[in-house]
Amino acid sequence: MKIISYNVNGIRAAINKGFIDWLTSADPDVICLQEIKAMKEQLDLELFEKAGYKYNYWFSAQKKGYSGVAILSKHEPDHIEYGTGIESMDFEGRNLRADFNGLSVMSMYLPSGTNDARLAHKFEYMDMIHDYLNNLRTEKPNLVVLGDYNICHEAIDIHNPKMKGVSGFLPEEREWLGKFIDSGFVDSFRYLHPEKQEYTWWSYRANARANNKGWRLDYGMVSQPLQENIKRSVILSEAVHSDHCPILVEIEQ
Numbered sequence: 001m002k003i004i005s006y007n008v009n010g011i012r013a014a015i016n017k018g019f020i021d022w023l024t025s026a027d028p029d030v031i032c033l034q035e036i037k038a039m040k041e042q043l044d045l046e047l048f049e050k051a052g053y054k055y056n057y058w059f060s061a062q063k064k065g066y067s068g069v070a071i072l073s074k075h076e077p078d079h080i081e082y083g084t085g086i087e088s089m090d091f092e093g094r095n096l097r098a099d100f101n102g103l104s105v106m107s108m109y110l111p112s113g114t115n116d117a118r119l120a121h122k123f124e125y126m127d128m129i130h131d132y133l134n135n136l137r138t139e140k141p142n143l144v145v146l147g148d149y150n151i152c153h154e155a156i157d158i159h160n161p162k163m164k165g166v167s168g169f170l171p172e173e174r175e176w177l178g179k180f181i182d183s184g185f186v187d188s189f190r191y192l193h194p195e196k197q198e199y200t201w202w203s204y205r206a207n208a209r210a211n212n213k214g215w216r217l218d219y220g221m222v223s224q225p226l227q228e229n230i231k232r233s234v235i236l237s238e239a240v241h242s243d244h245c246p247i248l249v250e251i252e253q
Contacts, residue, residue, distance in 0.1 A: 001029045001030065001100070001103065001250070001251050001253055002027075002028045002029050002030075002248065002249075002250050003028060003029065003030045003031070003032065003105060003144065003146060003220070003248070003249050003250070003251065004026060004028040004030075004031045004032070004236070004246050004247065004248050004249075005031070005032040005033075005034070005107065005146035005147055005148075005218060005220060005246060005247050005249075006031065006032070006033055006034070006239070006241075006242070006244065006245075006246035006247075007033075007034040007035045007109070007147070007148040007201075007217075007218060007242060007244035008033055008034070008035060008036060008241060008242050008244075009035050009037070009242040009243055009244060010035065010036070010037040010038070010242075011033060011036040011037065011038050011043065011070070012037070012038055012042070012043070013037075013241075014241040014242055015047065017240070017241040018241065019241045020047050020048075020051050022239055022241065023051050023053075023072075024051045024052070026236070026239075026246070026248075027052075028248065029073065029074050029075065030071060030072070030073045030074070030098065030100075030105055031053070031071070031072045031073075031246075032069070032070070032071050032096075032105065032106075032107030032146045032147060033069060033070040033071070033072070033107060034068075034069050034107060034108070034109035034147050034148045035067060035068065035109060035148065036058065036060065036067075036068040036069065036070050036093075037065050037066060037067070037068060038058075038060065038065070038068065039058075039060045039064065040058040040060065043058075048072055052074055053072035053073060053074060054074070054076075055072070055073040055074070055075065055076050055077065056070065056071070056072040056073070057070060057071045057072075057073075057077075057080050057082075057096060057098065058070045059082050059083060059093045059095070059096040060093045061091065061092045061093040062091045062092075062093075063092070066092070067092045067093050067094060067109060068093040068109075069093055069094060069095065069096045069107040069108070069109050069147070070096065070107065071096055071097075071098045071105065071107050073098060073100075075100065077098040077099055077100055078099045078100060078101065079098070079099040080096070080097070080098055080099075081096070081097040081098075081099075082096060083095055083096070084128075084129070084132050086128055086132065088121070088124065088125070088128070089125060089128065089129065092111070093109075094108065094109045094110070094111070094125070095107070095108050095109075095129070099140065101253065102142055102253070103142050103144065103226075103251065103253055104136075104140040104142060104143045104144070105144050105146065106143065106144065106145045106146065106147070107146060107147055108129070108145050108146065108147035108148075108149075109147055109148050110122070110125060110126070110129070110147070110148060110149045110150045110151070111125050111150065112150045112167065112168070113150070113167030113168070113170075113173075114167070119167055122150070122167070122173075123172070123176075126173075126176050130176070130179075130180055130183070133145060134183060134184075137184060137223055141223060141225050142223060142225055142226050143222075143223040143226075144220065144221070144222050144223070144226070144249065144251065145185070145219075145221045146218075146219070146220045146221070146247070146249065147218065147219070148201075148217055148218050148244065149177065149217060149218070149219050150167075150168055150217055151168055151169075151173045151174065151176070151177045151217065152168055152169045152174070152215050152216055152217065153174055153177045153178065153181075153187065153190075153216075154174070154190075156195070156197050157197075157199075157215065157216035158199075158214075158215050158216070159199065159212070159213040159214055159215070160213070168215060168217065169215075180221070181221070184223060184224045185221040185222065185223060185224065186221065186222045186223075186224060186226075186227045186230065187219055187220075187221060188219075188220040188221070188222050188230050188233035188249050189216075189219070189220065189233045189234075189235065189247065191227070191230060191233070192230065192232070192233050193233070198216065198235045198237065199212065199214025199215055199216050199235070199237070200214070200215070200216050200217055200218035200235055200237075200244055200245050200247060201214055201215045201216075201217045201218070201243060201244045201245075202214040202215075202243060203243070204243055209240075209243075216235075217244070218244060218245075218246075218247050219247070220233055220247055220248075220249035222249065222251070226251060229251050229252045229253070230249065230250075230251060231250040231251065231252050232248065232249070232250035233247070233248070233249045233250070234247070234248050235247050235248075236248055
């Protein structure tokens with residue numbers, strides 16, 4: 001199964017920048033979207049269906065034009081799980097899961113810590129989602145959690161490792177991501193490319209993308225039982241519909 005994850009920073013804006021043609025060309029079996037910033041009824045779903053994604057599922061934030069995740073698939077899932085059942089996560093539309101013949105795929109959008117209040121919310125979310133996923137893995141051991149984690153794990157994942165006081169590279173955030181991996185997940189990109197320095201997000205400021213001053217914030221985390229099934233994990237930096245770029249993970253079923 002070829003899975004792509006992409007923080008589109010507004011699906012309608014991405015469509016205006018050629019997202020549908022790119023999607024047809026990339027041709028994943030499943031694509032997980034984050035930060036869709038739209039309600040389902042605001043979208044022309046026929047665009048996705050014509051591109052081959054008859055099965056598309058949208059979990060929007062209650063606040064219009066904010067957050068939200070989606071999963072588009074060529075094949076009908078066995079089950080779709082909207083949210084986590086945890087109110088503080090679900091009202092912002094941050095988790096959506098699709099189950100396919102023993103493989104569970106989650107699109108996740110972890111909060112950013114843009115100010116003190118949001119940083120506190122981010123840490124609360126991090127604790128709760130880790131507990132939630134640990135419990136979920138007892139029921140769904142073959143789990144892939146893709147999305148924007150809003151954290152750089154190691155110095156190799158950020159263009160300037162001296163930025164230790166900025167949310168996204170705080171020691172506490174990095175420690176949490178390390179514990180998340182140690183609890184039974186594999187960072188698929190780092191597993192296959194231990195020394196590659198590539199990024200998935202660039203600021204719109206100071207020509208950061210052209211100068212490749214980026215951060216690796218987007219991950220395809222694969223539960224431990226699937227480690228040997230990871231065939232490919234790449235960063236698709238040529239896609240330019242967003243301030244993020246997509247990531248691709250290929251899992252042998």
